[in-house]
Amino acid sequence: MPGKGLAHTSQFHIFNHMVEYQTSRLDAVYGALSDGHRRKMLQRLSRRTLTIGELADPLPISLAAASKHIQILERAGLVRREKSGREYHITLVEKPLHDAAEWATRTAEFWERRLDQLEEYLNPDTKR
Amino acid sequence: MTTATIQAVRVQRTLNATPERVFDAWLDPEALGRFMRPGSEKRSADAVTDPRVGGRFIITMLGEGNVYPHTGEYLEIDRPHKLVFTWYSKATAMGKSTVTVELKPAAGGKTDLTLTHVGLPENEMANHNGGWTAIMDLLDGVLRS
Numbered sequence: 001m002p003g004k005g006l007a008h009t010s011q012f013h014i015f016n017h018m019v020e021y022q023t024s025r026l027d028a029v030y031g032a033l034s035d036g037h038r039r040k041m042l043q044r045l046s047r048r049t050l051t052i053g054e055l056a057d058p059l060p061i062s063l064a065a066a067s068k069h070i071q072i073l074e075r076a077g078l079v080r081r082e083k084s085g086r087e088y089h090i091t092l093v094e095k096p097l098h099d100a101a102e103w104a105t106r107t108a109e110f111w112e113r114r115l116d117q118l119e120e121y122l123n124p125d126t127k128r
Numbered sequence: 129m130t131t132a133t134i135q136a137v138r139v140q141r142t143l144n145a146t147p148e149r150v151f152d153a154w155l156d157p158e159a160l161g162r163f164m165r166p167g168s169e170k171r172s173a174d175a176v177t178d179p180r181v182g183g184r185f186i187i188t189m190l191g192e193g194n195v196y197p198h199t200g201e202y203l204e205i206d207r208p209h210k211l212v213f214t215w216y217s218k219a220t221a222m223g224k225s226t227v228t229v230e231l232k233p234a235a236g237g238k239t240d241l242t243l244t245h246v247g248l249p250e251n252e253m254a255n256h257n258g259g260w261t262a263i264m265d266l267l268d269g270v271l272r273s
Contacts, residue, residue, distance in 0.1 A: 108137040111243050115141045117163035118153060122145040 029096045032076035037061060038069050045079065045092040052088050136246040147208035147231040147239045154211050154229055155179040164198075166191045181205055185213070200227075215245065 032038055041055050056066030070090060073079040077096045082089045143150050153159035161172035169191045177185040181202055189196040196217070203226070204212035211229040225245060232240045 104137045107245055108139050111137070111139045111245065113167055114163055115139065115143075115241070115243070117165065117167065118150075119141070119143055121153060121159055121162045122143055122149060 028076040029078065029099070032072050032078055035069070035072075037066075038073055041066075041069060041073065041090075042078065042092060042097075045090060049089050049091045052090065055090060136244060138242065138244045140243075141241045142234055143239045143241055144237075145239060146237055147233050150231055150239045150241060151208035151211065155205075160185075160187055165189055178202075179205060 033042075037059050040059065044050060044055065044058075052063065052067055052070060055070065056063050059066065061069075070079065070081070074081060078093055080091045080093050082091065153163070155177055157175040157177050158172075160175035160177065164175065164187050165171070165173045166189065169189075171190050173190065174188040175185065177183070179185075179202060181204065184199065184201050187198045189198065198215065198217045200214040200216055202211070202213045204210060208231055210231070213227055215225045215227045228244045228246075230242045230244075232242075234240045
């Protein structure tokens, strides 16, 4: 879980951990998230599984265009496609989102600690 | 359709010092050595800076028997308002990224600092138009649901 236990983990353990994240995978995730239509799709999928038609419905785009967007989400590992009868059902896969959020959490954590120390440097008399 | 790859975080802090003092701390090797180190590490980081646009810096952080070099290049130096530099750290797997430090004077001689760290693929210009906020909102929503 992002953020959990960070306070008890040393900074450099966090660094080592970060190497495990594949930058290319994160790039695919953020690339997939950089489009408004795809973000809307994901938002709706975070509530329940939907068909391609249901996903396209509220968006001002064709079924074919929606299908392309879904392919991009699939390649980023953000959704899973399952055939049921004549229709495809699209389900959200949360793990890549958690990983992406974790990059952000760890980077923010890194700078928060640096700013703590900048504060101490600027005001050495008011050390906590 | 533009699909700039974006990884970004923003942290904010109000510091009890003037914008000038805060700004100078980001370029002064001695100050950098003091605040660019892990909290558990008593020794200062080793910093070398060439504070001009196009100049470079190296900050070597020490910790747990290892050294962690961070390097970058100054892209914008506008004392005491804005400092922009590239940030490269092999250990963090952040790849090539850009850090922007913005300072605004606050009441009582304090300074509001906003640091934005944006990771971008090579050769792509930083044009994020607040896209990262949308992403973070989405992540928030998904992770909380």
